Amino acid sequence: MTRNELIHNWMIDHQWKLIGMLKTMVQEPSTQMNEAGIQYLTKKWLQELDFEVDMWEPRGEELVKHEAFISARESFVGSPNVVGVKKGKGNGHSIVLNGHIDVVPEGDLTNWEEDPYSGTYKDGKIYGRGSTDMKGGNAAMLFALKALKDLDLSMKGDIIFHSVIEEESGGAGTLAAILKGYTGDAAIIPEPTKMKIFPKQQGSMWFRLYVKGASAHGGTPYEGVNAIEKAQTVLIALKELERVRNNRITDPLFSKVPIPIPINVGVIEGGDWPSSVPDLVKIEGRCGISPDETVEAAKEEFREWVKKLGEKDDWFQKHPVKLEWFGARWFPGSIETDHPLMSLLTSNFEKVMGKTPEVEAAPWGTDGGLLTAVGNTPSIVFGPGITNLAHYANEYIEVEKVLQCAEIIANTVYEWCNREKEGREWS
Amino acid sequence: MTRNELIHNWMIDHQWKLIGMLKTMVQEPSTQMNEAGIQYLTKKWLQELDFEVDMWEPRGEELVKHEAFISARESFVGSPNVVGVKKGKGNGHSIVLNGHIDVVPEGDLTNWEEDPYSGTYKDGKIYGRGSTDMKGGNAAMLFALKALKDLDLSMKGDIIFHSVIEEESGGAGTLAAILKGYTGDAAIIPEPTKMKIFPKQQGSMWFRLYVKGASAHGGTPYEGVNAIEKAQTVLIALKELERVRNNRITDPLFSKVPIPIPINVGVIEGGDWPSSVPDLVKIEGRCGISPDETVEAAKEEFREWVKKLGEKDDWFQKHPVKLEWFGARWFPGSIETDHPLMSLLTSNFEKVMGKTPEVEAAPWGTDGGLLTAVGNTPSIVFGPGITNLAHYANEYIEVEKVLQCAEIIANTVYEWCNREKEGREWS
Known part of the structure; x- marks a missing residue:
């Protein structure tokens, strides 16, 4: 045998x-x-x-x-x-x-x-x-x-x-x-x-973003800046970053994977009163890391992307979105x-x-x-x-x-x- | 005198x-x-x-x-x-x-x-x-x-x-x-x-919306439906409803008011884990009511608007956004x-x-x-x-x-x- x-x-x-x-x-x-x-x-x-x-x-x-x-x-x-x-x-x-x-x-x-x-x-x-x-x-x-x-x-x-x-x-x-x-x-x-x-x-890391607004009474919302509305701009930017990052991935091992390194927004929390314009939104999520990049490089790109929000938007320039890495991270x-x-x-x-x-x-x-x-x-x-x-x-x-x-x-x-x-x- | x-x-x-x-x-x-x-x-x-x-x-x-x-x-x-x-x-x-x-x-x-x-x-x-x-x-x-x-x-x-x-x-x-x-x-x-x-x-009433998603692991988000993303569609629809409702207001008493009867989104909450695709988002806010409409008419229009989400979106048709009136209401x-x-x-x-x-x-x-x-x-x-x-x-x-x-x-x-x-x- x-x-x-x-x-x-x-x-x-x-x-x-x-x-x-x-x-x-x-x-x-x-x-x-x-x-x-x-x-x-x-x-x-x-x-x-x-x-x-x-x-x-x-x-x-x-x-x-x-x-x-x-x-x-x-x-x-x-x-x-x-x-x-x-x-x-x-x-x-x-x-x-x-x-x-x-x-x-x-x-x-x-x-x-x-x-x-x-x-x-x-x-x-x-x-x-x-x-x-x-x-x-x-x-x-x-x-x-x-x-x-x-x-x-x-x-x-x-x-x-x-x-x-x-x-x-x-x-x-x-x-x-x-x-x-x-x-x-x-x-x-x-x-x-x-x-x-x-x-x-795929590796991954958790991120947390704080999006600022300015409070006001809900009857006169134009006197404030709604952080939930500003957060939408941030979410759109994250989608775009996901697209950019995934477009780079050409490894055939990923050919069957719709989104090889997704950016998943898992948690959103903002405001505390229906009649008030919320002045802060917290977003938490998971960013996939490609086997062909380092954690540091992925973080750097993410950080720059968040910073770029201020180039297109006066509010974000004066009130930059705050980025934190927290909790889990897998190489x-x-x-x-x-x-x-x-x-x-x-x-x-x-x-x-x-x-x-x-x-x-x-x-x-x-x-x-x-x-x-x-x-x-x-x-x-x-x-x-x-x-x-x-x-x-x-x-x-x-x-x-x-x-x-x-x-x-x-x-x-x-x-x-x-x-x-x-x-x-x-x- | x-x-x-x-x-x-x-x-x-x-x-x-x-x-x-x-x-x-x-x-x-x-x-x-x-x-x-x-x-x-x-x-x-x-x-x-x-x-x-x-x-x-x-x-x-x-x-x-x-x-x-x-x-x-x-x-x-x-x-x-x-x-x-x-x-x-x-x-x-x-x-x-x-x-x-x-x-x-x-x-x-x-x-x-x-x-x-x-x-x-x-x-x-x-x-x-x-x-x-x-x-x-x-x-x-x-x-x-x-x-x-x-x-x-x-x-x-x-x-x-x-x-x-x-x-x-x-x-x-x-x-x-x-x-x-x-x-x-x-x-x-x-x-x-x-x-x-x-x-x-202006009168006002508080609303609460539940937007459903379907959970999945954040590494394979395409296997689920992200309720935070779906909530963005709902927020856009609310903005549009606000526009439609305010366009009707021609009373000169409101001429100095940028948005006579605003729809203020005051609270958002969804998801509980950064690495998971969230399956539920709660939105709370305040909808202004015009002095020229009844509370019931404003509710009816709001309700119909939320229902209409299902006409444009298969997901919302199968998983309708749930609407509740709660808390405060001022005639x-x-x-x-x-x-x-x-x-x-x-x-x-x-x-x-x-x-x-x-x-x-x-x-x-x-x-x-x-x-x-x-x-x-x-x-x-x-x-x-x-x-x-x-x-x-x-x-x-x-x-x-x-x-x-x-x-x-x-x-x-x-x-x-x-x-x-x-x-x-x-x-």
Whole structure:
């Protein structure tokens, strides 16, 4: 039997074990601050796979003062990160397998047909919060590693397994792992892509704009300046900026995406009395960042665009729109489409799935942005979950997809890590 | 001496008494729920002027179920209305002298240079909350009546003096007085017009609109419908409705007013997450009502306009913008510009002030709307206060203006009430 066949058969033989593992993972309600339980399990599983495990609660100046650090908290007591390292025999390529262990809150319970942490198995699916985003992906990685171990398939390069906290809140977990030196030659992140391969990921940043007006009585509005009306001019300018930014994007990976890097206005708030002319409007939104630009360049263009409002409008010249960056920010992530890890992943996908994979750019950011921008580790996002189910009630994962993903990852990791460095780093 | 000279001299002789009365009135902090003190004083003053006084706390089904009733409360215990009636000798015209006794809260105390209820007299001005809006006006009326009594000038028609609560909160005090039958052939309301004569008053009503969208992730906004973007279409439609409604207004009283009946958008609120496509926007505002239309007609036109959004826009057809009327509503008020009370007031203004009065339409509503629409009592708004000081810190009233206003009102009331009915109601 070939190695591919061996791995395939191993997967088939162990699928009931996978169901058990998925159940266990989902039954750990690892929302923010509640990650410890699943992390202890992950540590145990990694140790069983002969990984050297580092489990720590991220903290410290280097982390919280880092320009890429975003979090509502500065201490992560009770929320450990887990990284396992399995050293290779030498001269191979290293790989980072990155998965976040935090899940978003379950939301309105009345929308759930069953307990959000039931881990119920039904019709080939495991149900529950985090099943798709992204415990199914983490299980696929762990299962891939277990197959490699059980089949005695050894690697020349190192495997670095990240089980991180805080992805849903800005990526402090992956950043902490990077700052501890847990990077590699390339990374795979099995976020829910519905088995599509995403070599590029849109980044994003949140903005806040304050648009000023001048109050007056609503019976004599011409004595004031209505900030809600002025805000319309700002919204039109943002649409125009979105058009300009997206017109520049010619990467074929985005060819199926109507607006590759959208500017989404998510919140508007202004005025406090129907009979008064409002003197302030707040606008909050999310600006997409192209994988081909830096966060700084995107910010600069945005800033200049807002400034330009004053050139066309006397009011804005005297009362400039105020711009703030706040809250979340995800770095765009990318890997060259002809990167050898892309070729290996694609060819293993074809072998396992019997068809060509869909290769696209991701419309949302992942920790791959941090790995790329801060960790110098080009990243591919590819996973078994279903994008549209993430963050919604009645989230589920298809066990078969996890199994297929595990098989693809096992073969890819084996081939990548045994690719010799030939004396120099691949770049 | 002529009667005009007698009244003029009486005013000059009694100006220090007026200052004392103004001080006393301002020192009563008659915010909502705290009107009783000043009402007891008003009752006493009216009784000294030989008025039959009715003091009562408004209540009852007829009031609170009345279509014109607007108030946050249904009982006015502790907030008495006062109406004084002085019967004439017969066959004259009756007059309502209407003033509200409630004042708006003092707001941020740090904006006041002195205690808001100090009643300080300085440089010919009395300072304090309510001085301009409208205790100065009430004092002018009481002083006019006192002059008439002291000078033994008697009337054929009745004088009905309203000292009402709740004007600042929807007019329940005046409505209660009307429902008790305290109406007349015409009314004068000395709200702060800066001595301008307002034969017409803009009415207004508050509206609330809900604009729907469809949520989606901010990275893929094209999968949703942004309610903030849809709200822009609604705002544009409101501007257009404002234009259409104001183009119809040809009354020369509005000739100096840029937008006679504005549609003011005062509040906007939508979305709750920068990275999500918002699915709901709330818009609140105030729609001016022309003195030449009914509230119902204005509502109907507004409603139809909102409905028409669906004709041009598929989204609005499937997800109609929801319209609500809420909170405040002021009836428009008016009197014919060639009404004999207008002629009397104008000619007495000219005699006292030595110049032609400015005659305009008021950009805001008063209880004159209720008197006109519900009480069948055409109303003129004319008073000594300064419009722009109302509701602001460091509000004041000029004593000289109160004195001049009292002199004008005394002569006007005398002439109007002694105008014979000649067997039929003037109309």
